[in-house]
Amino acid sequence: MLLTLSPTEQHGVALGFIVKEQRDAAAATTTTASSSSSGTTPRVQSLKLHVSNYVGKEGEPxxxxxxxxxxxxxxxxxxxxxxxxxxxxxxxxxxxxxxxxxxxxxxxxxxxxxxxxxxxxxxxxEPPKNEFRSRAEFLDLQQGKHDVHAYAQRARYLVSNIVTNPMDEAPRSSRS
Structure with missing residues (x-):
């Protein structure tokens, strides 16, 4: 049917159809809004929150x-x-x-x-329990400018990251 019309008439028919669709959509929206305010169950809308992108950089939480x-x-x-x-x-x-x-x-x-x-x-x-890093750091550990106590504490911390059973049991067994 549209093929028999001139391009201007086809444009007019299409425009009329679009206007009718817009009016129908507006009427449906008005009906939905009035029915929700008249005591029927309101439509629950979801909230769109922004989420930052996770890129997998070291240290990114x-x-x-x-x-x-x-x-x-x-x-x-x-x-x-x-x-x-x-x-x-x-x-x-x-x-x-x-x-x-x-x-x-x-x-x-x-x-x-x-x-x-x-x-x-x-x-x-997620970084593992840093066993690999702790082992490498332990092997490279030097006292440097630190006092003996700080050096020993750092060494104990690194050893505790490397082994699952800390070496605290070894001195006890050698005393007996």
Whole structure:
């Protein structure tokens, strides 16, 4: 039917259709607003909070970012795990984003639940108990300008990071 009309007439018909759609949408919005104010259940809206991007830099607080994401997920009323994971992944940047989407490329179901996503993220980006770093620092430890007590305290701290059972038991067994 539109093909038989001139371009100007086609434009007029399209414009009339758009105006009618806008009026219908405005009437529906007014009806919804008046029904919610007249005692029916109001529509619950979600709150959209801003979440900073986590990029996976050393020293960047992963735990604080996870709290931000959890708060935003609750405010946005996201309840299913795939949506939670997708939202959290959208808040990643840099190395963390490359890591997460790299995992997804190899296996689309890699992050089965939001809890699994958070655990994998922690394992990938939270520093371990610094065992490797502590071992290297211990092996390079020198007294330097520090007094003997400070030097010994630092050595004890580093050793406690390296071994799970501190060496406090060794002097006791040699005394008996």
């Amino acid at each position: 992963l735990l604080r970012w996870l709290v931000e994401v959890d708060t935003a997920i609750a405010a946005r009323r996201i309840f299913d795990d795939p949506s939670k994971v997708a939202f959290a992944m959208s808040c990643l940047g840099g190395r963390a984003r490359n890591w997460a989407y790299g995992r997804r490329l190899t296996d689309a179901t890699f992050f089965g639940t939001y809890a699994e996503f958070k655990e994998e993220l922690r394992q990938a980006f």
